[in-house]
Amino acid sequence: MQKSDYKNMWVYIEHDGVTAAPVGLELCCELRKLCDRTGDKLFAVIINPLPEAEEKKIIDCGIDGIIAVRGTGYDFLNTDAYANAFTVLSRKYNPSAIFVGGTIFGRDFAPRFAVQLDTGCTSDAMELDWDPETGDIQFIEPAVGGKIMAVITVPELRPQVGTIRPGTFKYAPPGPRPVVERLEEEINFDPAAIRVRPLNFIPDDADPEMDIANADCVVCVGNGLKDSEHLERYRTLARLLGGKIGCTRPLYDRGILPYKLQIGQSGVMVKTKLYFSFGVSGAVNHTAGVDADVFVAVDKNPDAQIFNYCDYGIVGDMDEVCDELIAQLRAREKD
């Protein structure tokens, strides 16, 4: 295999026939920058048609072309037909890299076509770089619980496959290219060969407390929390601030708060005006999920990494600080 025979980078656009999932657009914007350095062309792979307005949004992200796939087997998202489509396309066009949004579906099917193509697959990179000497993409991601950053490469095989979590890269469309190619492909997969069929979908109850991604204020509680009995005061503080409560992974692991409130790379990415963290150590996996105008950290360990990410920090007992904050905010309201 000659690496130089493999050119161009692809982004899979996950969609429901009406709108494209944001992660596909985020990836196009980020990869535009990378392709400008590598000299590759950037293609969006769209399986099943999308409305023109949505396609235009993708074109605005600076892609050089669209590979539009039609055929049988794509009526609902399924790993069998979609992995097959990428295997067939990749064998035909020999892309250098294929990027897939790290949604549940993306994480299900991308590693499968990587096996079919007998190539390397990475997940959850937070940064992408490129080594001009080797021509390899560097997938940079936190490892070992966020203690270290690891550079991962696919040194000999192609395509380089990566799944990237939604919200990792910014949606900042650079505008359309003067020329956008369009390749039409028909790839048929026997619908009878699809092995997993959806029977019924039950949407989650719309609980506003679970919708923290864009809350104005988030009070995040970490592993410093002694037990669930100590949680109530943080709910009180969140209410006083007009915000919502969130948590780090250990609290979900301990069964104290649900997964939907887990903030970080493998949970919810939050964009907020005011962020409080109580008893959070500050692992990269968590802080990568926080985009806050003002960040306040409270922890008893003065050397905690979280203080490197905050605007203001208080070293002390999280419960005491929270209680005092509640008292002072209440007093302030009365004034």
Added chain:
Amino acid sequence: MLNILVCVKQIPDVDLVKMDPETGNLVRTGVPTLTNPLDLNALEAAVQVKERFGGKITLITMGPPMAEETLRECLAVGGDEAVLITGRPFGGADTLSTSYTIVKASESFGCFDLIFAGKETLDGATGQMASQLAERFDASQISCCFSIEDISDGKVRATRSLETGKEVVEATLPCLITVEKDNFYGRLPNLRAYLDAKTADIAVCTETNIPGLDLEKIGVPGSGTIVPKIYPPELPEPGQIIRTGSVKTDVTRLVELLAEKDAI
């Protein structure tokens, strides 16, 4: 009777792994190990399936000889048979070569209807092993399984958690399942099972006794990815630490600062 395989992994306690600042290598010597927590949820799901529908559970792991501890722990909870894949040539494997090795080794122990695996490990955390195992087993896949409704006529009906709700799906066997922990919290073994597991036979697979094993596809040569470099995360400059000596005045100062910024 269902033939069930559960894939498990022994991992180092990631909270205690340190990086040698001189060499940039991870220091794992003396670091305690544990069974990957999400694998125990997968095992629990397998045990529940066995209790409801009947079956035999085979446990499989790849790792150093001491990974046997993890197999014994899982045997005590509910495995019938255990397989350890071990040997230097398997070391340094990524998910491409690990999935190949596990599937190849498992072939000597039967043809499996159901394969359970943890959603991800705490150490590698790629979360892609399950999908790659499913592909290599030529199996369907239900990931993030919330509950298993029925297994009959060569099909499994289950509910899985998606981003915005729950989906009931029907999948053909063989099927690989990863679970949400909600309904599959691990159980403790009883004393008898615990003692039996201590002396149970464990089948050992090495590079020399797995039929048809392609040595080019295992360990480092079979891996698609490498990790050429690790480094400590670059930390931003610390923020302003308020330390007046009393919680009360600390908080007063914080409230002032937040008010100045119009943050409250």
